[in-house]
Amino acid sequence: MPETTSNKQTTGSKSTLTRVLFVIDALIWVIALFFAALLRYEFEVSSVNWGTFAWFAASAIVLQFLVGLVLHIYRKDLRFRTGTFEDTINVSLVVGSVGIILWFTSIILSSTLHMSRGVMIIATLIALVLVLAVRTVARMRVERARRPALDSTPTLILGGGYIGTNLIQWMMTDPASPFLPVGVIDDDPDLLSRRIRGVPVLGTFEEIAKVASETSAEVLIVAIGDADASLLRKVQDVASKNGLSVKVMPAIGQVVAKGIRGNDLRDLSIEDLLGRQPVETNVSEIAGYLTGKKVLVTGAGGSIGSQLCTEIAKYGPSELIMLDRDETGLQQVLINVAGNGLLDTDAVVLADIREADTLKRIFEDRRPQVVFHAAALKHLPMLEQYPDEGWKTNVLGTLHVLQAAAAVDVETFVNISTDKAANPTSVLGHSKRVAEKLTAWYGTHTGKTYLSVRFGNVIGSRGSMLPTFTRLIQENKPLTVTHPDVTRFFMTIPEACQLVLQAGGIGRSGEVLILDMGEPVSILEIAQRMIKMSGKDIDIVFTGLREGEKMHEELVGEGETEDRPFHPKVSHAHADSLSPQNLDKDQFMARIGKSNNKNVEHS
Known part of the structure; x- marks a missing residue:
């Protein structure tokens, strides 16, 4: 299959990045060896064997490239993104390996090369710090560039656990994200006043109104894997009072398997408010x-x-x-x-x-x-x-x-x-x-x-109450309920x-x-919640129980x-x-x- 233009551009940008990183790493080794030699010989420049210095600098550059290829830090596919934990480990292994090889070389060939063993130890430490610093700065710049635009919708995240953390990570690294996380809501006292991926934890569930007012948030995303209908009803009630729209995340199993994707977020539905925790089947x-x-x-x-x-x-x-x-x-x-x-x-x-x-x-x-x-x-x-x-x-x-x-x-x-x-x-x-x-x-x-x-x-079955209510609301027609006290199982x-x-x-x-x-669930409550979620002014008409119909099933x-x-x-x-x-x-x-x-x- 031929490469698309976007694929070619992505591949080209990765290739450019790897070349730039290698050039920087090579310069770092030269700088590290230079300052290590100066430190070792107490800034007596005349004491440095510059021929030996040049040989070790060239060797360090070659080894850095070869070992870097083996551990994937200079591959075009960039198996590990620059500045991540995995990348940090691999970069440390590369620099450490180069330093150890050159240190052993300085011991074995000490009579020939006249390079102090202490120089390589100092140079390796300096190189490691500088290489990691460069990648940290690079990642910070990339993440800043990838952040959602300032005109993205300010959003509160309910839940600072695994799902919430992954959700924030996606938002803060996707410039196309329509949501800008401005705060986290969580009842865990250990999380209060902390930051999750740079987003502050601003309060508990009871403080949503205050936090929403302070941050001018417009959306509340429920990022709790085991959120049941009872919790979601409370969330909707609080959100409605404070002018927040509510969105929910997929089940935690999907998040673990596939990560967070933009289209995973969806509006809170009446099924969420009626449903229960999934029943385990054998x-x-x-x-x-x-x-x-x-x-x-x-x-x-x-x-x-x-x-x-x-x-x-x-x-x-x-x-x-x-x-x-x-x-x-x-x-x-x-x-x-x-x-x-x-x-x-x-x-x-x-x-x-x-x-x-x-x-x-x-x-x-x-x-x-x-x-x-x-x-x-x-x-x-x-x-x-x-x-x-x-x-x-x-x-x-x-x-x-x-x-x-x-x-x-x-x-x-x-x-x-x-x-x-x-x-x-x-x-x-x-x-x-x-x-x-x-x-x-x-x-x-x-x-x-x-x-x-x-x-x-059964919620959503053909001809059942919920699809009927949905259609009536879409057509701005009143909802018909038989009796204000009638309940049903769902x-x-x-x-x-x-x-x-x-x-x-x-x-x-x-x-x-x-x-x-x-x-059992009140039919009147369902009708009221569906009207509230629609944002419309819809009447409810009571028709009386029909022949053969029970008040409570x-x-x-x-x-x-x-x-x-x-x-x-x-x-x-x-x-x-x-x-x-x-x-x-x-x-x-x-x-x-x-x-x-x-x-x-x-x-």
Whole structure:
């Protein structure tokens, strides 16, 4: 590949720098030897053998170049940047090696060269000090030239640890950085009044307002690796009161692996304020039942299904079969998993779980060993209007998938359920509860691992509350909240999928595994925070609870236990079973208080 102009310029500047450094080092050795000789002979110039002096000076220059090449201080690639700790060590080794070689030479050839051994010791010390001083000055000049422009945004760094230090290092050495660090905020008393990469530590978290006022800071960057949602909410509240915009850093693992990059900084999002610390999953338990297996995912084009497919692909299944009735959704998940959306592969299957015969043929043809059933209708108010559709998809559709799985001896079947199945009051809750019972029955009668996993609202899933609020704010429309006191459980899509995969590895047949969602969150608080973050004046309209909707969701139903034998974030409950022979639509409709002609009435 031909070199670009910028590459040639960079290579040329490095080459020039190495030449300049060598010339300076050569002059330093001459100067060091000269002053060492003067000192040794008490400034009696006539006592110096200038021929021998010239020989040692030439030898020092040659040795400095050769040893310098070996230890990379004169290579064009400059493996270690000038003036860094690594460069200092290598430069010291080079100068020390040259001095030792010439010192031994002065001993061995003392009768011939007439050079005092003390001269070389003094010269080596002088040369070392001068060489290091030159590189220190050079680095200071380079860093000063690389500092952000004075018109860059004055910025406070919250956290003076590893991430904060690396962040400041990047800012102070990148002239294109839009941020100029003016102070560090940290509660560690040992850091107070100290400087980190030249930036002073000005106060604690409680003093942000005072520090922001004194420094005229406009941005606050959170550089704390384990910052949880509680801390981030406090940060946002303090920042909003003091006119600071908030940005956050990536996880510490990414910083360690890749260092700091400009595009790593991002605005604080509502997901940050709702999320929790990442839940640890046991990869060996997940890989144990997925690696080398044929895995099928229903509802693969949905938010949960597509992320499941992405996660499953990491564990090396022999085949990943993605099934959905939404062709656009299948194209998107194929892009995520395979890197293309050509749809000319049997990895994607266009089918509807309502079609029992179709599912049976697909399962008999592909013979999956592990099935994740994520296909469902999930919008509560829509199913309240059209309960028959909930019956067809969430109940009969699940039954069809279970029948097809049992017919080909699927080893592990994971049904994705919802918190609304706990003490259900809605069509959605009742239909998913029946799906849990059917799954439990098949687990008992197949002897295989058939189980359900129950969790609440997933942040950012398609059609969920957060994307809806975001769009309404963008369009300057009021946010609709059912009730000022309503709360819901939330978790991120990746976290939900990781725990679903974990549950498939530790779950036992017939169980309902309930994922720990943390504390429920006020919907009104979310709406208020999103409006505050937008900087707009948006109204909030209360509409009242909808039919079938609870004020506060539950994860555990009456009579269900919360035993956690394997994972601290996964509870195991025994699910009641329901035989397919006892499945009765009339009883289902009666239980939810709907008539069979509800669909007709709303058509």
